Amino acid sequence: MSTALGFVAFVLHTALMLAAAPVAAGLVRWLKGRLLGRAGPPPWQPWLEIVRLSRKQPVFAENASFVFRWAPGVVFAATLAAAALVPSFALHMTTAPIADLIVLAGLLSLGRAALALAAMDVGTAFGGIGASREMTFAAYAEPALVLVLTIFTFALLASTTNLDALAAQLHDFAFGLRVSLGLALLSLLGVALADSGRLPVDNPASHLELAMVHEAMVLEYSGPPLALLELSACLRLLLWMTLIGTLFAPFGLGPADAGPAGWLAGLLGWAFRVVVLSAALALLESTLAKMRVFRVPEFLGVAVLLALLAVVFLFVSQGFA
Amino acid sequence: MSAVLLLILACVVAALAALGLCAAVLPRRIALLHAVAAGLCGAGAAITLAGTPGASVALPVGLPGMAIHLALDPLSRPFLVLVFGASAAALTAATDVHGPEDVRAAPFLPVFVACMAFALLAADAFGLLLGFEAMSVASWALVLARHADAEARDAAALYLGMAAFSAACLVIAVAMLAMPSPDLTFASMRQHPPDGAWAAGVLGLATLGAGAKAGLFPLHVWLPRAHPVAPAPASALMSGAMTKVALYVLARILFDLCGDATPVWWGVPLVVLGAASATIGVLRAVLEDDLKAALACSTVENVGLIAIGFGLALAARGADLAPLAALALGAALLHVLAHGTFKTLLFLGAGAADHAAGTRLLSRLGGLVHHMPVTTGCMIAGCAALAALPPSSGFASEWMLLQSALAAPRIGGLALQTLFACAAALIALAAALAATACVRIIGVGFLGRPRVPRTAGAQEPALPVRAALIALSVLTAFIGLFPGLVLRLIDPALRHLVGGGIAATSLFIATSHDSPGYAPLAIGVLLAAGAALPLLVLRRRRMQERDAPAWACGFAASPPWLPFGDPATQYGAASFAQPVRRTLGTLMLATEQSTPADPGSPVPARLVAGFTDPAEPLLFVPVGRVRLRLSSAFDRLQFLTVRRTLSLMFAVPLLFLTAIAVLEAL
Numbered sequence: 001m002s003t004a005l006g007f008v009a010f011v012l013h014t015a016l017m018l019a020a021a022p023v024a025a026g027l028v029r030w031l032k033g034r035l036l037g038r039a040g041p042p043p044w045q046p047w048l049e050i051v052r053l054s055r056k057q058p059v060f061a062e063n064a065s066f067v068f069r070w071a072p073g074v075v076f077a078a079t080l081a082a083a084a085l086v087p088s089f090a091l092h093m094t095t096a097p098i099a100d101l102i103v104l105a106g107l108l109s110l111g112r113a114a115l116a117l118a119a120m121d122v123g124t125a126f127g128g129i130g131a132s133r134e135m136t137f138a139a140y141a142e143p144a145l146v147l148v149l150t151i152f153t154f155a156l157l158a159s160t161t162n163l164d165a166l167a168a169q170l171h172d173f174a175f176g177l178r179v180s181l182g183l184a185l186l187s188l189l190g191v192a193l194a195d196s197g198r199l200p201v202d203n204p205a206s207h208l209e210l211a212m213v214h215e216a217m218v219l220e221y222s223g224p225p226l227a228l229l230e231l232s233a234c235l236r237l238l239l240w241m242t243l244i245g246t247l248f249a250p251f252g253l254g255p256a257d258a259g260p261a262g263w264l265a266g267l268l269g270w271a272f273r274v275v276v277l278s279a280a281l282a283l284l285e286s287t288l289a290k291m292r293v294f295r296v297p298e299f300l301g302v303a304v305l306l307a308l309l310a311v312v313f314l315f316v317s318q319g320f321a
Numbered sequence: 322m323s324a325v326l327l328l329i330l331a332c333v334v335a336a337l338a339a340l341g342l343c344a345a346v347l348p349r350r351i352a353l354l355h356a357v358a359a360g361l362c363g364a365g366a367a368i369t370l371a372g373t374p375g376a377s378v379a380l381p382v383g384l385p386g387m388a389i390h391l392a393l394d395p396l397s398r399p400f401l402v403l404v405f406g407a408s409a410a411a412l413t414a415a416t417d418v419h420g421p422e423d424v425r426a427a428p429f430l431p432v433f434v435a436c437m438a439f440a441l442l443a444a445d446a447f448g449l450l451l452g453f454e455a456m457s458v459a460s461w462a463l464v465l466a467r468h469a470d471a472e473a474r475d476a477a478a479l480y481l482g483m484a485a486f487s488a489a490c491l492v493i494a495v496a497m498l499a500m501p502s503p504d505l506t507f508a509s510m511r512q513h514p515p516d517g518a519w520a521a522g523v524l525g526l527a528t529l530g531a532g533a534k535a536g537l538f539p540l541h542v543w544l545p546r547a548h549p550v551a552p553a554p555a556s557a558l559m560s561g562a563m564t565k566v567a568l569y570v571l572a573r574i575l576f577d578l579c580g581d582a583t584p585v586w587w588g589v590p591l592v593v594l595g596a597a598s599a600t601i602g603v604l605r606a607v608l609e610d611d612l613k614a615a616l617a618c619s620t621v622e623n624v625g626l627i628a629i630g631f632g633l634a635l636a637a638r639g640a641d642l643a644p645l646a647a648l649a650l651g652a653a654l655l656h657v658l659a660h661g662t663f664k665t666l667l668f669l670g671a672g673a674a675d676h677a678a679g680t681r682l683l684s685r686l687g688g689l690v691h692h693m694p695v696t697t698g699c700m701i702a703g704c705a706a707l708a709a710l711p712p713s714s715g716f717a718s719e720w721m722l723l724q725s726a727l728a729a730p731r732i733g734g735l736a737l738q739t740l741f742a743c744a745a746a747l748i749a750l751a752a753a754l755a756a757t758a759c760v761r762i763i764g765v766g767f768l769g770r771p772r773v774p775r776t777a778g779a780q781e782p783a784l785p786v787r788a789a790l791i792a793l794s795v796l797t798a799f800i801g802l803f804p805g806l807v808l809r810l811i812d813p814a815l816r817h818l819v820g821g822g823i824a825a826t827s828l829f830i831a832t833s834h835d836s837p838g839y840a841p842l843a844i845g846v847l848l849a850a851g852a853a854l855p856l857l858v859l860r861r862r863r864m865q866e867r868d869a870p871a872w873a874c875g876f877a878a879s880p881p882w883l884p885f886g887d888p889a890t891q892y893g894a895a896s897f898a899q900p901v902r903r904t905l906g907t908l909m910l911a912t913e914q915s916t917p918a919d920p921g922s923p924v925p926a927r928l929v930a931g932f933t934d935p936a937e938p939l940l941f942v943p944v945g946r947v948r949l950r951l952s953s954a955f956d957r958l959q960f961l962t963v964r965r966t967l968s969l970m971f972a973v974p975l976l977f978l979t980a981i982a983v984l985e986a987l
Contacts, residue, residue, distance in 0.1 A: 054859065056864075057864045057865065057866075057867060058864065058866050058867070059866075059867045059868075059869050060866055060867070060868055060869070061868070061869065061870065061871035061872070062868050062869065062870055062871065063688075063769075063770055063871060064868075065690040065691060065694075065697075065768065066690075066694065067690065067697075067701070067768055072855075073852045073855060073856070074848075074852065076851060076852070076854075076855055077847075077848045077849070077850075077851030077852035077854075078848065078851070079851075080847075080851035080854070081844065081847040081848050081851050084847060084851075095843075095847075096837070097837040097838075097840070098837070098838075098839070098840045098843045098844065099837075100720075100837070100838070100839055102720050102723055102724070102839075103711055103720070103839055103844060106709065106710060106711040106716050106720075107711055107844070107848075109708070109709075109710060109752075109753070109756055110705075110710040110711060112756070113705075113708060113710060113756050113759065113760055116760045116764065117701075117760055117763055117764055117768065119764075120760070120763075120764030120765065120768045120769055120892065121690075121764070121768040121769065122769070122871045122873075123687070123688070123768070123769035123770035123871070123886065123891045124871050124872075124873035124876065124890070124891070125873065125876075125890055125891065125892055126873060126874060127892070128764075128891065128892020128893075128896065128897060129892065131760060131764060131892075131897070132761075132892065132896070132897045132898075132899070132900055133900055135753075135756060135757035135760050135761075136757065136900035136901050136904065138753045138756065138757070139750060139753040139754045139757060139901065139905075140753075141753070142749040142750065142752065142753040143746040143747070143749045143750045143753070144746075145749065146723065146727075146745050146746055146748070146749035147742060147745070147746050149727060149745075150727055150730070150742050150745055153727045153728065160832060160836045160837060161724065161727065162836070162837040162838075164837070165836070165837060209874050219872065219873070219874065220871060220872055220873075223864070224855075224859050224864075228855050293900070294900070294903060294904065297900075297904040304746070307746075308742070308743075308746070311739070311742045312735075312739055312742075315730065315735050315738045315739060315742075316735065
């Protein structure tokens with residue numbers, strides 16, 4: 001019974017992530033519009049764009065090889081697999097035993113590398129610019145991510161980086177309030193902004209080619225492949241929101257075998273976390289300007305240092321305890 | 322049964338050496354001889370896999386009064402499988418003989434393999450050193466195959482110097498180890514481990530000696546010079562297999578021969594040097610323009626990762642945390658197998674690209690995917706493993722390594738904890754930068770448009786090379802999807818050396834028996850399902866694709882005299898590395914000199930960028946200066962008068978005998 005419920009929860013979770021991802025991205029866009037005094041496009045606008053793109057005829061550059069054609073599928077598969085691993089409304093889904101945080105980072109990096117290769121494939125300058133910048137940013141984001149992981153594994157004595165096990169322990173408030181946790185949250189927020197290509201690292205609404213990162217990489221795509229890449233980008237944003245929400249505010253999360261009645265609290269909690277984080281992101285994006293590209297490593301370097309500081313704090317406090 | 326298999330293995334090794342001699346006298350039959358050697362290596366790998374560790378035989382040769390002992394023990398078995406497997410692939414590729422340097426290298430290639438296998442099979446100190454040093458000499462000859470190039474000669478000289486240094490350190494380390502023991506066999510040396518300052522001396526000398534051969538910072542400088550100039554199969558084996566033999570010697574001495582009561586701090590030097598190698602190696606891999614040099618630098622990175630695993634395992638064993646030690650050592654040994662496989666693949670692929678395009682420089686390659694789709698596909702498979710992308714083989718081992726680094730703070734002590742946390746962060750940095758290096762190698766070297774006309778005429782390599790590439794890609798994918806099966810090969814070594822095993826089934830690896838872990842096949846299934854989903858949704862309205870000129874924000878089509886477009890409008894090797902070099906370049910002592918053009922001036926603006934490996938000014942330049950001063954000081958001895966020369970020749974033995982007499986009397 002519980003395995004069946006776990007599977008149903010997993011399928012529902014994946015479908016919900018897919019369905020909600022463009023809406024979350026649209027929500028940020030709508031809120032930003034409101035904050036700037038515009039009416040703003042409706043939150044479901046990204047869905048309309050994705051459907052419209054998927055109906056168009058795909059046009060490929062003459063020089064494109066199989067890498068360019070297959071990359072959107074790989075990017076989407078990696079992002080969807082990563083999104084399927086992050087618990088949104090219920091714990092102990094079928095994927096719980098393999099929902100490892102390092103695997104999650106690996107899947108995101110697989111998507112990133114596939115997109116960067118596709119960007120290099122056509123042989124235009126913009127693709128190269130985007131690919132080179134994106135890969136450089138990742139070199140700063142990943143150490144910060146691993147240091148944050150150190151905090152969780154060490155503080156919880158969990159001896160695991162399994163997201164489900166961590167979320168379950170955090171849900172039981174095994175961690176308490178700590179300085180390290182706050183620093184880790186700040187660091188992880190910086191990493192999330194960089195990885196999902198949001199301001200101040202990258203402007204998703206940019207029309208200036210030389211300042212683009214993610215948009216420069218997808219510049220040569222059109223039609224259904226572009227729809228797939230847009231959907232993946234939305235999914236990446238929702239994934240980070242869900243991940244941060246699950247790690248730092250796991251209220252409402254119940255086990256998957258609690259059944260639909262139990263899932264409702266989890267769903268409400270998840271929706272609340274996503275809306276709050278979207279609002280925060282919209283506020284941040286409408287108050288900040290995009291950084292120069294070479295300021296981004298400094299920004300992410302601060303994230304690494306914060307995480308390192310948090311780790312040392314933690315070791316010191318555990319040493320006294 | 323096992324003793325018979327061991328004797329057969331010894332015969333395989335002898336036959337490989339004999340084949341090398343045959344190649345020297347039959348230069349026209351090289352392809353056939355290499356094919357036979359590849360078959361022998363394949364048979365050797367199969368026998369090693371079939372044999373059970375434990376048997377031992379004594380050969381009737383060796384030092385006066387002492388036999389050389391051969392044995393297949395739990396630690397040498399995975400290394401031997403790797404050496405034989407990688408050599409089978411490399412020798413298969415070597416049957417495609419191109420130029421005079423391949424003919425010159427031909428006799429040494431099977432001998433090189435035989436020496437590596439002999440060093441791994443040896444069960445006493447003399448046999449180990451004999452095989453190891455013979456391996457160094459054989460690989461030196463391979464580096465010198467293109468001896469008409471000054472670059473190759475310089476690299477060979479540097480390599481020989483490093484090999485001599487490594488030999489000096491290792492001979493002294495082994496002598497110190499053998500001092501308390503009645504004979505030179507590992508079994509008796511194990512019974513008499515060194516202690517105190519002797520043990521620390523052995524640790525230092527073994528790390529220097531084996532580290533110099535494996536490419537551990539700061540003794541890694543020869544790798545990016547020597548590996549690229551050797552013929553492709555030779556450089557594949559040097560990077561894929563030979564560095565692993567050096568790591569085997571390190572593991573043999575530190576984990577086995579020094580006994581199992583080593584203190585916690587023994588892990589520290591290896592973790593520090595490993596982290597430094599990983600960082601410096603991967604940074605150079607991002608910056609190098611030469612494809613094979615970039616791959617050699619990434620070997621430095623991977624050797625660093627393996628050294629971190631060794632260090633963590635030593636520290637954990639010292640703290641009596643057997644499961645953690647097993648996890649770290651298991652990660653290191655799995656990475657040995659994974660890296661040995663995919664690095665052989667990448668070097669063979671780079672050799673194919675070099676042969677097809679006539680250059681190894683990334684800034685002159687490009688667009689090979691259209692003419693060499695099979696090679697490009699295999700290179701992408703190898704690079705995915707190098708970049709540690711799931712579900713590849715590199716990810717499985719780096720997952721275990723990160724897990725052990727994350728659990729290592731449990732060993733205790735604030736300084737050690739901070740060190741291990743930093744090591745974990747540096748492992749992540751190395752993985753991310755390795756991904757950057759891989760995207761650069763594939764994206765600049767193989768995708769995009771050709772940068773020189775020669776590249777446009779590239780062709781797929783000959784059938785044996787393609788077969789080797791595909792076989793190695795399949796093997797890499799297998800290790801990635803079933804790391805649990807590969808860990809079974811390693812598990813006996815872990816139980817033997819650190820007294821713990823790995824919690825892994827064939828489909829699942831975990832940090833402990835009751836914790837969740839990493840299931841590569843499940844991740845693979847999730848990925849396949851994710852990739853199938855859009856295909857299913859979009860299948861119903863499958864539209865005709867259309868080809869059009871690249872958009873590039875409305876960039877004008879290139880003129881007819883530039884059939885592949887203007888090469889300068891494509892992102893190149895240096896431009897791709899520019900963000901990394903600007904932000905992390907201080908570590909590599911990067912220099913930039915820009916000469917802007919004045920407005921209206923017809924002189925072009927110039928930006929000259931270069932970098933220096935920090936080990937060169939810190940270590941190699943001063944050492945070179947001291948060597949020069951010493952040699953010019955000793956030069957004077959050559960120009961003495963007859964009288965003085967004769968008195969010197971009398972004085973030296975006299976002093977020597979006096980010293981012995983005094984020491985005896987003491």
